[in-house]
Structure formats: C-alpha cells, structure tokens
Amino acid sequence: xxxxxxxxxxxxxxxxxxxxxxxxxxxxxxxxxxxxxxxxxxxxxxxxxxxxxxxxxxxxxxxxxxxxxxxxxxxxxxxxxxxxxxxxxxxxxxxxxxxxxxxxxxxxxxxxxxxxxxxxxxxxxxxxxxxxxxxxxxxxxxxxxxxxxxxxxxxxxxxxxxxxxxxxxxxxxxxxxxxxxxxxxxxxxxxxxxxxxxxxxxxxxxxxxxxxxxxxxxxxxxxxxxxxxxxxxxxxxxxxxxxxxxxxxxxxxxxxxxxxxxxxxxxxxxxxxxxxxxxxxxxxxxxxxxxxxxxxxxxxxxxxxxxxxxxxxxxxxxxxxxxxxxxxxxxxxxxxxxxxxxxxxxxxxxxxxxxxxxxxxxxxxxxxxxxxxxxxxxxxxxxxxxxxxxxxxxxxxxxxxxxxxxxxxxxx
Numbered sequence: 001x002x003x004x005x006x007x008x009x010x011x012x013x014x015x016x017x018x019x020x021x022x023x024x025x026x027x028x029x030x031x032x033x034x035x036x037x038x039x040x041x042x043x044x045x046x047x048x049x050x051x052x053x054x055x056x057x058x059x060x061x062x063x064x065x066x067x068x069x070x071x072x073x074x075x076x077x078x079x080x081x082x083x084x085x086x087x088x089x090x091x092x093x094x095x096x097x098x099x100x101x102x103x104x105x106x107x108x109x110x111x112x113x114x115x116x117x118x119x120x121x122x123x124x125x126x127x128x129x130x131x132x133x134x135x136x137x138x139x140x141x142x143x144x145x146x147x148x149x150x151x152x153x154x155x156x157x158x159x160x161x162x163x164x165x166x167x168x169x170x171x172x173x174x175x176x177x178x179x180x181x182x183x184x185x186x187x188x189x190x191x192x193x194x195x196x197x198x199x200x201x202x203x204x205x206x207x208x209x210x211x212x213x214x215x216x217x218x219x220x221x222x223x224x225x226x227x228x229x230x231x232x233x234x235x236x237x238x239x240x241x242x243x244x245x246x247x248x249x250x251x252x253x254x255x256x257x258x259x260x261x262x263x264x265x266x267x268x269x270x271x272x273x274x275x276x277x278x279x280x281x282x283x284x285x286x287x288x289x290x291x292x293x294x295x296x297x298x299x300x301x302x303x304x305x306x307x308x309x310x311x312x313x314x315x316x317x318x319x320x321x322x323x324x325x326x327x328x329x330x331x332x333x334x335x336x337x338x339x340x341x342x343x344x345x346x347x348x349x350x351x352x353x354x355x356x357x358x359x360x361x362x363x364x365x366x367x368x369x370x371x372x373x374x375x376x377x378x379x380x381x382x383x384x385x386x387x388x389x390x391x392x393x394x395x396x397x398x399x400x401x402x403x404x405x406x407x408x409x410x411x412x
Contacts, residue, residue, distance in 0.1 A: 010155035017317025018161035019113035020338035027123035028346035036134040046191040047246025054332035055099035068112040069241040070102040077220040138171040141311030158313040166319035182300040192291035202290035268296030326378035340401040
C-alpha cells in the first residue's frame with residue numbers, strides 16, 4: 001500500500017461533469033465539491049442520452065442505470081410532421097461498441113451520480129458536497145479556491161466544472177481580453193418532458209402517436225421533421241423508466257436581444273412553442289400543450305480554448321468545451337473528461353499533479369475538438385441521424401484515456 005497521502009481534490013460545480021469526476025476520484029482521494037446553488041439544484045427535468053462511450057465509463061464505476069430510470073435506445077427513426085415513417089435504423093450499439101445508448105431524465109441521472117459520490121458504504125471516503133458556497137476566484141497555480149465571504153481553501157487539485165457560463169474559466173485560460181465566452185449558434189431549442197398519463201389526457205379521443213405507442217415505438221429516438229424547407233424538427237425519446245417522453249423542439253433562432261448567459265436554460269413560453277410548431281400533427285400539438293414546464297435554450301457553444309490547465313487546476317465539461325446537442329455528445333464528453341482524471345492514481349504526489357493534468361488535457365482536447373467540429377457541421381445539416389451515424393466509430397468507440405495513451409505508445 002502506498003505511503004503517499006491521498007490528494008485533497010476540490011471540485012467547483014455539482015453538475016454532471018463535477019459529480020462524475022467526484023465519483024471516479026473518491027476511492028483513492030479526499031474530494032470536496034462546492035456548489036453555489038442549494039441542495040435542490042438539478043440540471044433540469046428534461047432528457048439526456050448517454051452514448052456507448054459514456055455508458056461504458058458509467059458501467060465501470062457501478063452506476064445503477066435501473067435506479068436512474070435509464071431506457072435503452074435501440075435505434076433512430078425519422079418521421080414527417082404528419083407522423084409518416086421516413087426511415088427506421090437499428091443500432092447494434094452493445095454488440096458493436098460494448099454498451100447501449102441509454103436515455104434518462106436529467107435530474108434522475110444527476111441524483112444517481114450524487115448517490116455514488118456521497119454514499120457511506122462506497123469505496124473510499126464519501127465525497128463532501130457543500131451547497132450554497134460560491135467560489136469567486138481560483139489561484140490555479142497553487143490550487144486555492146476563494147469564496148465570496150473571503151474564505152480560502154487549499155487543495156492539491158482544483159477541478160473547475162462550473163458550466164458553459166463559467167465564472168472561473170479565465171483564471172485558467174488567463175486571457176486579458178476574456179475572449180473565451182459561449183456564443184450563440186443561431187438555433188433555439190424548446191425542451192419539455194411529458195408523462196404518458198398527461199399525454200393521454202391531452203390527446204383525448206386520439207391515440208398515442210406511432211413514435212410513443214409502446215406497441216410500435218421500439219425504443220427509438222425519433223426525429224420528426226417539418227419537411228417544408230424550414231430548419232425545424234422535434235426529437236422525442238423515452239425517459240424515467242419509459243413513463244415519460246423528452247421532446248426537444250429545435251428551430252432557427254428568432255431575433256433575440258438577450259445576452260448568451262440570459263438565454264441559456266430560461267423559462268420558455270408554451271404558447272410561443274405551440275405557435276412555432278403549430279403545423280405539426282394534431283397529436284403532436286396536443287402533446288406539446290400537455291407540458292407543465294417549458295425550458296428554452298438559445299443553443300450555444302464555445303470556441304476551442306488555448307488551454308484547459310494551469311498549475312494544479314483544470315477545466316472540464318461545458319466549462320472547457322461546450323457544444324450543442326445535435327450530435328448527442330456534450331454530456332458524453334464531460335463523462336470522458338471525468339474518466340481521464342483517473343490518471344490521478346493512488347500514490348500520486350502533489351508535485352506530480354501539474355504534469356498529469358497536462359497529459360489529461362493533451363488527450364482530451366484533441367478528441368473534443370474533433371467532436372465539436374463535427375457537431376458544428378450538424379448546425380447546417382439538420383439530418384441529424386445521418387451525422388450521428390457518420391461519426392459512430394469515432395464517437396462511440398472511445399475506451400478511455402488509458403487505452404488512448406496505450407495506442408499512442410504503440411504507434412511511436
């Protein structure tokens with residue numbers, strides 16, 4: 001057993017990236033997560049799809065997909081706005097890549113990560129999650145976080161996972177112009193989640209549509225296109241053990257005076273959503289009208305950063321590489337980032353941390369840049385299914401940072 005003491009790791013942000021990193025690092029280190037929100041914070045009630053590259057990592061940390069209400073996604077099906085099937089493609093993900101695509105309610109996904117990180121009977125010391133603690137500054141070289149009340153906490157590693165509108169990004173990038181901020185992409189997404197009972201009530205004398213009906217849905221992620229030359233489509237897939245559906249309604253952004261930080265995950269206008277998609281089928285309109293909560297994103301991404309690391313600090317997740325959901329890889333990149341931090345192995349000395357973080361960045365930044373590039377191509381080609389399958393081997397075939405480093409060594 002190593003005589004080197006465990007690292008004291010400080011994580012800023014309790015979203016998907018931060019909590020995945022916490023769960024991965026807790027077996028061998030002392031981990032504290034600082035979250036400026038309350039303990040009721042979540043990442044939204046809408047859905048998220050984790051692809052095989054992410055699912056394999058979750059499997060490796062004993063993430064309980066059943067507890068999280070995960071639904072396997074076994075194919076992609078496209079429809080006209082009237083509900084006519086255009087294409088139905090099976091995805092042999094488990095056989096081909098070693099794991100399924102799964103869909104979850106975001107709050108369910110996060111709750112299971114939080115349980116893994118903090119449960120008493122897990123491996124290592126439970127992660128300490130401190131809510132209502134606003135980190136306002138980071139000394140990246142020394143590994144110090146500073147809070148709004150003037151308190152400073154010292155660590156061996158600082159992981160900044162505070163999201164797309166990171167307040168701490170520039171402490172690491174160190175750009176005097178503070179140029180690296182999220183930019184709008186010209187696309188807007190209304191997101192809702194509707195349970196089956198509410199949908200049936202709203203449908204009245206109409207039956208569940210083909211993409212929802214349990215007899216015909218076949219665990220598909222369905223894409224319903226406007227088909228009239230306008231860049232509008234709706235993505236629908238089951239979540240929460242199949243008892244709900246996530247619907248993401250995407251279109252070209254209308255003129256918006258809002259700053260990028262104001263137009264991210266804002267409350268949406270249901271009537272406006274219904275107006276914008278009012279030419280879709282009667283079944284779809286009724287299902288959209290059943291939503292009790294509507295969120296709207298003006299979809300944004302982030303230019304590749306010149307660096308993710310400085311000293312003993314590193315950016316991960318959307319703080320490092322925000323991208324739109326049009327390839328379904330944003331959350332998966334965050335999970336991969338967290339897995340890569342497993343290079344902070346037991347026995348890692350404090351003085352070794354900066355060099356290890358640079359290796360993590362070197363591997364991750366190269367891969368993420370390619371994923372971002374392909375995702376941006378999707379902004380102009382809204383045949384999403386085509387784009388997803390075109391990059392399947394690269395996206396889903398990833399087996400973690402150690403395999404990547406091993407492959408690099410073998411080619412030298």
